[in-house]
Amino acid sequence: MSRIGKLPIKIPANVDISCSGPDLTVKGKFGTLHNTIPDAIGIEEIDGSLIVNVKDNTRSNRALHGLYRTLINNMVTGVSEQxxxxxxxxxxxxxxxxxxxxxxxxxxxxxxxxxxxxxxxxxxxxxxxxxxxxxxxxxxxxxxxxxxxxxxxxxxxxxxxxxxxxxxxxxxxxxxxxx
The missing domain is CATH 3.90.930.12 (Ribosomal protein L6)
Structure with missing residues (x-):
């Protein structure tokens, strides 16, 4: 498991996140960002924060874990603060x-x-x-x-x-x- 991938992503009050299949959309004060998440990565929302999980624990999926957590965190930060x-x-x-x-x-x-x-x-x-x-x-x-x-x-x-x-x-x- 990735150390960075385990960290939760705090969602600010003015940010809306919607996930339909592999497409992730983050809307905020400064704009809207879209990204496609691979099937091996799962996203859960718990108590105002996002948790990124790996569905299948293979080497390539573990490599994507921290990357996609960071990409999603940058999307949330970008639309809320720039x-x-x-x-x-x-x-x-x-x-x-x-x-x-x-x-x-x-x-x-x-x-x-x-x-x-x-x-x-x-x-x-x-x-x-x-x-x-x-x-x-x-x-x-x-x-x-x-x-x-x-x-x-x-x-x-x-x-x-x-x-x-x-x-x-x-x-x-x-x-x-x-x-």
Missing amino acids: FQITLNLQGVGYRASVQGNSIILNLGYSHPVELVIPEGISVEVVQNTTINLKACDKGNLGLFASNIRSWRPPEPYKGKGILYKGEIVKRKAGKSGKK
Whole structure:
């Protein structure tokens, strides 16, 4: 049995969970999320909390136990509180702006980079160098943040690039001159 899979999932008051066959739907203040649960995983609601069980105790089913418990917990947390990722632009002339349904990044290239904001993700730019991303789906939020970051990952010599909030870039010494 998975240690994480055994933990109950507390359901907040403003979250509705419905399970019809393998389809799980979680509705809350910030949106609705859907997921398909395999037949080997069972879900029970007891006293305002969800318990995820394994029906058949095989190796592959035990491997899915903790995974689906975490996925369901992220769905409940996302629709009740939302997830947030903050990106910082470090570099001379690096800036971002939101125009309609896209984010425009000036990252030192000869052209601005324009990325379409996916459905369900809200983007806020603070002081041209800080990007706040919010969404109820943790997977899509992380994927979009890594897509933005892939245009200028942090480099160790000058420390320039797109960094996550609180990330520290370990700096390297540059070339030393001839002796």
